[in-house]
Amino acid sequence: xxxxxxxxxxxxxxxxxxxxxxxxxxxxxxxxxxxxxxxxxxxxxxxxxxxxxxxxxxxxxxxxxxxxxxxxxxxxxxxxxxxxxxxxxxxxxxxxxxxxxxxxxxxxxxxxxxxxxxxxxx
Amino acid sequence: xxxxxxxxxxxxxxxxxxxxxxxxxxxxxxxxxxxxxxxxxxxxxxxxxxxxxxxxxxxxxxxxxxxxxxxxxxxxxxxxxxxxxxxxxxxxxxxxxxxxxxxxxxxxxxxxxxxxxxxxxxxxxxxxxxxxxxxxxxxxxxxxxxxxxxxxxxxxxxxxxxxxxxxxxxxxxxxxxxxxxxxxxxxxxxxxxxxxxxxxxxxxxxxxxxxxxxxxxxxxxxxxxxxxxxxxxxxxxxxxxxxx
Numbered sequence: 001x002x003x004x005x006x007x008x009x010x011x012x013x014x015x016x017x018x019x020x021x022x023x024x025x026x027x028x029x030x031x032x033x034x035x036x037x038x039x040x041x042x043x044x045x046x047x048x049x050x051x052x053x054x055x056x057x058x059x060x061x062x063x064x065x066x067x068x069x070x071x072x073x074x075x076x077x078x079x080x081x082x083x084x085x086x087x088x089x090x091x092x093x094x095x096x097x098x099x100x101x102x103x104x105x106x107x108x109x110x111x112x113x114x115x116x117x118x119x120x121x122x
Numbered sequence: 123x124x125x126x127x128x129x130x131x132x133x134x135x136x137x138x139x140x141x142x143x144x145x146x147x148x149x150x151x152x153x154x155x156x157x158x159x160x161x162x163x164x165x166x167x168x169x170x171x172x173x174x175x176x177x178x179x180x181x182x183x184x185x186x187x188x189x190x191x192x193x194x195x196x197x198x199x200x201x202x203x204x205x206x207x208x209x210x211x212x213x214x215x216x217x218x219x220x221x222x223x224x225x226x227x228x229x230x231x232x233x234x235x236x237x238x239x240x241x242x243x244x245x246x247x248x249x250x251x252x253x254x255x256x257x258x259x260x261x262x263x264x265x266x267x268x269x270x271x272x273x274x275x276x277x278x279x280x281x282x283x284x285x286x287x288x289x290x291x292x293x294x295x296x297x298x299x300x301x302x303x304x305x306x307x308x309x310x311x312x313x314x315x316x317x318x319x320x321x322x323x324x325x326x327x328x329x330x331x332x333x334x335x336x337x338x339x340x341x342x343x344x345x346x347x348x349x350x351x352x353x354x355x356x357x358x359x360x361x362x363x364x365x366x
Contacts, residue, residue, distance in 0.1 A: 009168040015175075055164060060221050082167045082209055087231065088222055103168065104205050107175035 001114070001121040002029045004045060006038035006064065007053035007080070012103070016051065020111055025118050035059035039067040047075055048121055051110060052097070054081040054088065065095040078113060080106075146327040149320070153216075153261070160216035163208050170205035174198055217264065225260040225294075226251040229267055229287055240275040243282040250289040252350055259348040262328035263287070263296045266321045270298035270344040273317060278302025278342060295347040304340045321346070 003026055005013050013031050020026060029045050032038035035058035042050060042064065054061040061079055068075070077097040081088070084102035092100050101109055181194045213219070219228035226248050237244040267285065274283045280302030288295050311318055318334065321344070325332035330348035 009165060011165075011172060012168050015172055054222065055218060057161075060218075062222060082164065082171055082205065083218055083222070087219075087227065091223060103171035104174040104202050105178070107171065108179060 001026050001049060001118055002045070002047045003027065003114070004030050004032065004038070004041050004047040004050045006032040006041070006050060006056065006061070008033045008056045009053070012053070012080075015107075016110065019108070020114065023111065023114060023118070025121070026114060033057070035061075035063045038064045042068055042073050042075070043071050046073065049076045049078065049114065049117065051078045051080050054079060054083050054092070061097075062091065062095055065092070065097060069096055076117060078110060080110060145319075145323045149323055149327055156215045160212040163212035163215070167205050167208045167212065170201050170208065174201040174205065177201065220260055220264050221257070224253055225255055225263060226253070226287060228260075228264060229285070229296075232264070232267065233271070233285055236271050236275075240271075242271075242275050242280070244271065245282065245284045246287075247285070248287040251287050252289045252294055255294060255348075255350055259294070259328050259330070259350055262324045262330060262348060263294065263346055265324055266296055266332070266344065266346040267298060269317050269321050274298065274300040274302060274342065277305065280341070292351040293347055293349050295345065297343060297345050299341065299343040301341040304336045304338050304342050306338060307334055307336055 003020070005016055005028060007013050007016075010033075013033075017028055017031075020028070029047055030041045032041045033056065035056050038050075038052070038056065041047075050064075052061045052064060061081070065077065067073075068077075076099075078099040078101060079092045079097045080101050080103055082103045084100070084105075089100045099113055101107070101113075177194055177198045181191055181198070186194070217228060217232075219231055223231070230246050230248065233244040233246040236242070271283060271285075274280055278300045280300035283298060283300045286295075286297040286299075288297075322332045325346050325348070328348050330346060332347075333345045334342065335345070336342040
């Protein structure tokens, strides 16, 4: 299962990579720190899963979701954000995200979600 | 203490009269600085989130007694609160709601929250607000809304304010009306505050229109209008603002 991490915080990305490296069958294919980088990486690398931050330089995670829709890129999107407001959850899930997790309270759920998806990927 | 501030405000107003576009550039620089600080605060929120996640993991993985678990839970809740406070401060500097949800939802949420915080009834009505309003125009109207509501709560004495956000062919308008004490507009525009001048200049920058109708004891209505169909606005930078 190929994973892209899109977050402008190196701290968060490093921590994610460290916490996910024990998951067998999971490969981090790239990291993106801006909306433009994330959109480009999704289009060219076609990852199976994207962990997506909401607020990044150049726009928002919603812009990345819109680009994915426009380019007909299909992958599982896990939004991981500090902006865990109900309105944002609704908007993200309505815009194509599959999961919406709060960084401060659900950070460790990312691993659980990825593990649960592994059997569905060859 | 007030002398330096007054003289600074005086200088800004003189600057406004001599070089109207200089104010536009100041507004752009001010916005950029707010965005930058908001971004730094978000980094701090990330740090708080990671610390909270570490604590949570520690609580789950260690064989701790009840007292230690309770203490960890307490610190976890404190960190969450701290993160949330920093998040709110970041949002006050540069509203994420505007970017994520668009003007209509952001304005509705702001009015609701403002009403709770300031104990002022705020009636919000929206009609055909364009969902694809450029960020610069949305931000101009949103900033006027923030300023107008704060002014109404602070100065008018009104307990009820009506907000109307309306889109029609080629324009979007914001009206904020209160039935409070009103004020002398000329005096206020030439006074020491920058709020009214700031609102006017924001609309100038957005190539919109701005007006205030008020009189002592007669309430106040603030009207701001932007024109999304003006093609030349979309790529407008401080450089082009200076040239216009």
